[in-house]
């Protein structure tokens with residue numbers, strides 16, 4: 428069976444060397460040496476500062492939303508994302524609103540947001556997603572932020588290694604970036620996540636928050652348990668050396684898909700310069716019927732691509748049951764027709780050729 432992705436596992440000897448160290452120290456969690464090492468090495472690798480590792484990408488979002496005090500605040504996000512983006516906002520008690528996506532980039536449409544703002548809409552915060560690693564229009568959003576004064580928290584779950592054309596990490600933009608280190612992501616710690624902060628004092632606050640709010644023995648505010656363990660950090664460290672190799676391999680596979688499927692399906696519009704994390708291989712069909720036909724033929728052959736992201740968030744049961752409705756025609760149209768094809772390290776070329784011949 429072939430799934431949409433297959434987690435990368437490092438050589439077992441390499442992982443075990445880190446695990447042996449954990450056994451020697453008998454220090455299993457609570458900001459141990461491996462978590463500290465992974466934090467520093469990840470900051471270097473990505474070219475970022477003020478990084479905090481957390482127990483999941485969802486936890487990273489929860490902490491970011493808590494830091495910005497989003498309970499009962501107006502927050503605008505994209506309807507075309509993974510459920511976690513929305514769910515974490517709702518969990519934090521935010522009043523969630525949506526802005527439709529751009530029909531080519533599939534990201535929150537900053538022109539549309541500008542229209543909403545001009546007509547009096549005043550969110551306290553926006554939560555755009557770099558969907559499938561594709562960077563949002565960060566410059567335009569920064570301009571709107573300085574004009575209207577809202578916070579910007581990016582869900583960068585797909586874009587940990589995405590770089591803008593000046594070679595800088597996409598995580599340099601916005602006030603806070605959250606990412607996921609889940610097993611299915613490009614770089615992972617089995618379960619895990621991380622946050623980068625523009626402001627060092629927010630990092631300091633978050634460090635306490637993920638440890639029950641404790642500051643020494645006392646706590647100035649309540650917290651949660653959002654810590655990454657040493658075993659999870661060990662997996663991350665064992666994979667980190669291979670990250671460039673993993674990316675090159677997946678990029679080559681994406682290039683092959685793009686070549687073989689050119690003019691057969693539509694693709695997400697990506698910037699000409701910069702680097703996109705090769706996290707997913709999404710293709711857009713002409714119609715949902717075409718997609719469903721292809722999908723059922725795939726499934727008959729034991730191939731399981733995924734309908735990321737379907738249904739669109741505002742069409743999920745948990746949103747509809749609140750009785751509010753949104754007109755988001757572009758997100759609906761795209762979410763009905765996008766299929767993410769299998770993409771993972773070490774995927775045989777012949778398998779991609781077979782998948783492409785099916786699609787054709």
Ligand SMILES: *Cc1c(COP(=O)(O)O)cnc(C)c1O
Pocket residue numbers: 483484485486508509511512556582584585606607608609619620
């Ligand atoms: C995976 C993902 C998350 C959640 O990350 P977890 O580590 O699984 O909690 C959040 N947002 C997006 C867009 C994701 O794809």
